[in-house]
Amino acid sequence: MCMYSADGNGFATDFHILHYGQFAMRGAGLIMVEATGVLEEGRLTPQCLGIWKDAHIDGLRNIVDIAHRYGATVGVQLSHSGRLGSxxxxxxxxxxxPCTLDRDKGGWPSRVYAPSAIAFSNQFWMPKELSIAQIQAIQQAFADAARRAEKAGFDFIDIHAAYGNLLNQFLSPLSNKRTDIYGGSFENRIRILVETVRHVRAVWPKEKPLFVSVSALEGAEGGWSFEETLALVKILVAEGVDLCDVSQGGNIANAKLSMDPQSRAQIVGSIKRETPGMLFGAAGLISNGKQANDLLESNFADAVFSARQFIRNPSFVFSAAHDLGANVKWLKQYECAR
Structure with missing residues (x-):
């Protein structure tokens, strides 16, 4: 979840070390660093993290080091914002x-790109349509970012194809009106993601997991569907993806989506049952330990991802364990509060 706390040039700050470090100290088994731009113009805001140049590696390594020091596994989400940028x-x-940021305030309105010249809403910039050469450059940027993530010491990476970011924009027929090999049919709309996965998998160590985040439903008529998600995930298994982090929505303004945690869980479970060989993470509206545990015990998911609940309560793991009557390891410095 974006913290908007980078220095303006994509560099991690002390905030990030403290922010992610607290979760490692308080029992989180796996930590995913927020959406991090593979290109300068691939950020949502100037305050978002970047991984588009080697100079970013040291700052990201500081996050990795603090997580590892306290026993957590840590990864980074590689992202391009597309039409949501600037x-x-x-x-x-x-x-x-308006949600737009002008150039004189650090924005990049002339470099906001998308599959097609379709704005997210009238509050955001009208993007320019990407050329095939630009698409290929973005795919290479994801691969280059993966190399940097490895140098920083991350244990896994996540390719962000959910919540309305660029790769998600290509998947949806509502935001992708292209007539070339990257638009139109299902096979063409998923092409950029599948090719990006291949580029990344080729440089990312085989022994380290590769995640992909997807939005299973779009919540708009004529948009990306559950059936398309299921077909995509089966292809991603064959391409070497280890885990899919499944959420909903984010690509269409005013989408109509269920806010019922149980119905969301059933969607993840339905995809999981149909896709042997892939691990699945459930995300969205997870607010207590029983709910998270039920997702795992019912075999709806292999992992549970939560963002806002950890922000509300950095000791969510300890609280969940208490509610479930489970025993988890505490830091010796905190044992007095168990």
Whole structure:
């Protein structure tokens, strides 16, 4: 989950070390560093993390080191924002007000790109349609970012193809109106993601997991469907993806999606049952230990991902263990509070 706390040039700050370090100290088994731009213009905001140049590696390694010191596995989500780029941080959004960030305030409105020239809404920039050469450059940027992630010491990487980011925009027929090999049919719309996975898998160590985040439903008529998600995931298994992090929505403004945690869990479970050989993570609206444990015990998911609940309660693991009557390891410095 984006923290909008980078230095303006994509570099990690002390905030990131403290932010991710606290979760490692308080029992999180796996930590995923927020969406991190594979290109400068692939960030949502100037305050988002970057991994588009080697100079970013040392700052990211500091996050890895603090997580490893306290026993956590840590990865990074590689992302390109597409048509959502050059925007203001989420906490600055106001109803019916522009979310765009002009050049004089650090934005890059002339470098906002997407599959097609279709804006997310009238609050965001109108993007330019990517050329095939630009698509290929973005795919190479993902591979280059994966190499940097390995040098920083990350244990896994996640290719972000959910929540309305660029790869998600290509998947949906509502945001992708191209007539070339990257648009139109299902096979063409998923092409950029499949090719990107191949580029990344070729450079990412075989012994380290590769995740992909997908939005299973779009919540709009004529949009990306559950059936397409199921077909995509089966292809991703064959391409060497180890885990799919399944969520919903994010690509269409005012989408109509269920906010019922159980119905969301059933969607993940349905995909999991149909896709042997792939691990699945459930994400979204997970707020307590019993709910998370039920997802695992019912075999709806192999892992549970939570963001906002950890922000509300950095000791979520300890709280969940207490509620479930489970015994988890605490830092010796914190044992007095068990």
């Amino acid at each position: 925007s203001i941080p989420l906490d600055e959004y106001q109803d019916d007000q």
